[in-house]
Amino acid sequence: MRSEPRSGCPINAAVEALGDPWSLIVLRDMMFGDRRYFRELLTGSEEGIASNVLASRLKFLVAAGLLVRDDATRGQRARYTLTEAGIQTLPVLVALGTWGRAHRDTSPQLTIRQQLMEEGGPEMVAELMDELRSRHLGVPLPTRRGPLASERLRAAYESLV
Amino acid sequence: MRSEPRSGCPINAAVEALGDPWSLIVLRDMMFGDRRYFRELLTGSEEGIASNVLASRLKFLVAAGLLVRDDATRGQRARYTLTEAGIQTLPVLVALGTWGRAHRDTSPQLTIRQQLMEEGGPEMVAELMDELRSRHLGVPLPTRRGPLASERLRAAYESLV
DNA sequence: GTAAGGTGATTGCTGTTGGCAAGCACTTTG
DNA sequence: CAAAGTGCTTGCCAACAGCAATCACCTTAC
Numbered sequence: 001m002r003s004e005p006r007s008g009c010p011i012n013a014a015v016e017a018l019g020d021p022w023s024l025i026v027l028r029d030m031m032f033g034d035r036r037y038f039r040e041l042l043t044g045s046e047e048g049i050a051s052n053v054l055a056s057r058l059k060f061l062v063a064a065g066l067l068v069r070d071d072a073t074r075g076q077r078a079r080y081t082l083t084e085a086g087i088q089t090l091p092v093l094v095a096l097g098t099w100g101r102a103h104r105d106t107s108p109q110l111t112i113r114q115q116l117m118e119e120g121g122p123e124m125v126a127e128l129m130d131e132l133r134s135r136h137l138g139v140p141l142p143t144r145r146g147p148l149a150s151e152r153l154r155a156a157y158e159s160l161v
Numbered sequence: 162m163r164s165e166p167r168s169g170c171p172i173n174a175a176v177e178a179l180g181d182p183w184s185l186i187v188l189r190d191m192m193f194g195d196r197r198y199f200r201e202l203l204t205g206s207e208e209g210i211a212s213n214v215l216a217s218r219l220k221f222l223v224a225a226g227l228l229v230r231d232d233a234t235r236g237q238r239a240r241y242t243l244t245e246a247g248i249q250t251l252p253v254l255v256a257l258g259t260w261g262r263a264h265r266d267t268s269p270q271l272t273i274r275q276q277l278m279e280e281g282g283p284e285m286v287a288e289l290m291d292e293l294r295s296r297h298l299g300v301p302l303p304t305r306r307g308p309l310a311s312e313r314l315r316a317a318y319e320s321l322v
Numbered sequence: 323g324t325a326a327g328g329t330g331a332t333t334g335c336t337g338t339t340g341g342c343a344a345g346c347a348c349t350t351t352g
Numbered sequence: 353c354a355a356a357g358t359g360c361t362t363g364c365c366a367a368c369a370g371c372a373a374t375c376a377c378c379t380t381a382c
Contacts, residue, residue: 008268010261075377100171107169236348
């Protein structure tokens with residue numbers, strides 16, 4: 001979107017990569033909703049992103065090094081994969097969610113997961129990032145006792161629907 | 162900017178309040194640069210915000226409940242004050258800065274503060290939020306041993322200039 | 323083998339926002 | 353009373369967002 005950074009500030013660098021109304025929503029759906037294909041991302045989200053915006057946003061996130069697109073040709077189903085840089089935006093999403101839950105009206109169904117993440121603390125965030133590394137980067141999942149973090153989130157969400 | 166929220170998701174709520182290219186930059190300058198007046202914010206930042214954009218952003222942040230403007234009349238110097246909701250965006254800024262420092266080229270001078278914040282952990286973030294509550298909300302500063310967090314940040318920054 | 327439907331986009335249109343420069347109405351300072 | 357400073361507005365143009373339709377191609381069903 002922009003050619004060169006506005007400054008050398010790390011916060012500004014992050015804002016330039018993530019500070020638009022849609023990029024973080026796409027990352028959220030990939031991480032929490034496990035959506036990896038154009039159509040899934042297009043139709044799955046509550047917010048209703050337009051197809052041209054989604055296309056430009058995916059292209060931008062790939063160029064920014066947060067996603068990788070497999071080499072599907074035109075007409076073939078293309079899969080998007082989170083990079084390590086993409087996975088490391090999870091703490092940003094959690095921080096945003098914490099703020100939103102505290103200061104905005106939100107629906108219980110969509111908030112229960114956020115609440116669980118806050119209660120789980122940094123350990124749960126780290127656990128979820130390990131799961132994403134496993135699913136997206138093929139990194140073996142560290143053995144942990146008990147159900148997966150994503151499984152706990154899903155169960156809590158299901159209990160409200 | 163927008164009339165009603167796109168969804169009840171807490172992450173989306175935060176993105177709608179903070180997910181534009183300038184709001185977080187303004188908050189950063191108020192928190193880390195202690196800038197509280199239009200002119201300070203206009204001329205102080207590296208990124209060079211335009212005056213009309215700053216005006217609209219300040220108005221928006223006041224309407225969103227992150228800032229309060231004192232009742233200065235036209236021509237008078239108006240002071241902006243962080244609300245509790247505004248102060249609580251600090252963890253978001255830190256998370257963004259952490260990501261930016263890890264995944265983008267940044268200048269050492271502007272990064273040292275971020276590095277210190279990361280090393281200081283959540284305790285240092287909480288400490289800084291207490292200082293902001295003291296400066297902006299008049300809440301008495303809890304007594305802590307040693308120099309203020311903001312002082313440590315300033316000293317580290319000065320050592321590089 | 324061929325039609326039907328799915329794939330990730332692209333295009334054209336319109337309204338909104340961003341960025342730049344200048345100016346405004348007013349207060350404060352010297 | 354002039355000069356400088358205050359927050360903010362206006363015009364202008366380029367870029368982006370949102371919406372609907374469409375494209376070129378692949379996959380599946382019969």
